[in-house]
Amino acid sequence: DIQLTQSPSSLSASVGDRVTITCRASQSIGSYLNWYQQKPGKAPKLLIYAASSLQSGVPSRFSGSGSGTDFTLTFSSLQPEDFATYYCQQSYSTPKTFGPGTKVEIK
Amino acid sequence: QVQLQESGPGLVKPSQTLSLTCTVSGGSISSGSYYWSWIRQPAGKGLEWIGRIYTSGSTNYNPSLRSRVTISADTSKNQFSLKLNSMTAADTAVYYCARDRHSVGPTLGGFDYWGQGTLVTVSS
Numbered sequence: 001d002i003q004l005t006q007s008p009s010s011l012s013a014s015v016g017d018r019v020t021i022t023c024r025a026s027q028s029i030g031s032y033l034n035w036y037q038q039k040p041g042k043a044p045k046l047l048i049y050a051a052s053s054l055q056s057g058v059p060s061r062f063s064g065s066g067s068g069t070d071f072t073l074t075f076s077s078l079q080p081e082d083f084a085t086y087y088c089q090q091s092y093s094t095p096k097t098f099g100p101g102t103k104v105e106i107k
Numbered sequence: 108q109v110q111l112q113e114s115g116p117g118l119v120k121p122s123q124t125l126s127l128t129c130t131v132s133g134g135s136i137s138s139g140s141y142y143w144s145w146i147r148q149p150a151g152k153g154l155e156w157i158g159r160i161y162t163s164g165s166t167n168y169n170p171s172l173r174s175r176v177t178i179s180a181d182t183s184k185n186q187f188s189l190k191l192n193s194m195t196a197a198d199t200a201v202y203y204c205a206r207d208r209h210s211v212g213p214t215l216g217g218f219d220y221w222g223q224g225t226l227v228t229v230s231s
Contacts, residue, residue, distance in 0.1 A: 001170070032210060034217040043203055043221035044154065050215040087154060091216025095169040096144070096156040096207075 002026055002090050004099035012107040019075040021102045023088035028068045032092035035064055035073045038101075039084045047086075048073060078104070109134040111204050111222035119229050124192040129204030129222060131185045137162050142207035144218065145178060145189045147200040155200075159207050160187055194229045201226050 003026035013019050023033065031051040036044035046055045048064035051071055061076045075082055083106055088099040115127035129143070136143055144159035158168035160178045168176050172191070180187040191198060201224040210216035 030215075032215050036218075043205075043224050044218070045221075046217050046219050049208075049217040049219075050213075053214070055217075055219065089154075089218070091208075091210050094156075094159075094167045095171075096159075098154040098156070100153050 001095055002029060002093060002097055004088055004090060004097055006086075006088060006099040006102050008102060009100065010103040010105060012105045013078050014107045015078055015080055017075075017078045019078050019104065021073045021086055021104075023066075023071045023073070023099050025069045025071075025090060025092075029090050029092035031067050032090055033064075033066065033071045034089045034091060035062075036087045036089060036098075037082075037084045038087065044087060075104075080106075109206060109220045111206065111220055113202060113204050113222045113225040115202075115225060115227070117226055117228060119194050119198075119227060120231050121195055121229055123194055124190055125194050125198070125202075125227055127189045127202055127204075127225065127227070129187050129189075131187075131206075134206075135182075136180055136185055136187060137182050140209055140212065142167075142209065143180065143187045144205045144207040146203045146205055146218070147198075148203070148224075149200040157189065157191075157202075196229050199227065199229045 033051045035048040038044040052064045085101045085103045110132045112130045142159040145157040177190040203224045204222045205218040206220040208214045
C-alpha cells in the first residue's frame with residue numbers, strides 16, 4: 001500500500017494568512033494526488049485533483065503543486081470558511097489511501 | 108447534478124453483517140468513466156477506502172477488509188451496495204459512498220461526488 005503522511009497535523013492561522021500544507025507519499029505517484037476539505041459533520045469535498053488542477057467551483061485561492069513523492073496545498077489568503085481539516089489522497093493504485101489529515105484552526 | 112444517498116441501519120450487533128445501499132441520481136452508475144466507492148471514517152479519525160465497483164461489475168477491495176467485504180450493483184435501480192460481515196466495535200464509523208473518477212483519464216482520478224454519510228454503530 002502507498003502510505004501518505006501530512007505535515008503539520010494541525011496549525012493555527014489568521015484570516016488573510018498564506019498557508020501551506022505538505023503531503024509526502026511512500027513511493028512515487030506521479031501527479032496522482034488529490035486534496036479534500038472536510039468540515040465537521042460533512043462529507044469531504046474535492047478541492048484539487050491531479051496534484052495541481054482546481055476542481056470546478058473551488059476558489060482560486062487554493063492551489064496545489066508537486067509530483068513524485070512531495071506535494072503541497074497552498075491557501076493564498078486564508079478565509080473564515082477555510083477552517084477545516086484537509087486530506088491528501090492518492091489515486092495511483094489500489095488500495096486508495098488518504099493522508100491522516102491537517103486541521104486548520106483559527107488563531 | 109449528481110447526488111448520492113446512503114441508506115441502511117444505524118445500529119448493527121457484533122458479529123452481524125452490515126448492509127448499506129447508495130442510491131445515485133443525476134447520473135448513471137453504468138457510465139464507463141467512473142467507479143463507485145465506499146469509504147468510512149471512525150469518529151475523530153481519518154478516511155479509509157473500503158472498495159469499489161465498476162460498471163462491468165468488477166470490484167477492488169482494500170486488502171485490510173477483503174475477507175469481509177462484498178460490493179455489488181443494481182443498475183436497474185441505479186444503486187450500489189456494501190456488505191461487511193463479522194462486524195465488531197472497530198467497524199463503528201460514518202460510511203460514505205462516493206463517485207470515483209477513472210485514473211486513466213485527464214483527471215487522474217479523485218472522488219468528486221460524495222453522499223452525506225451514514226453513521227453505523229456496532230453494539231449489542
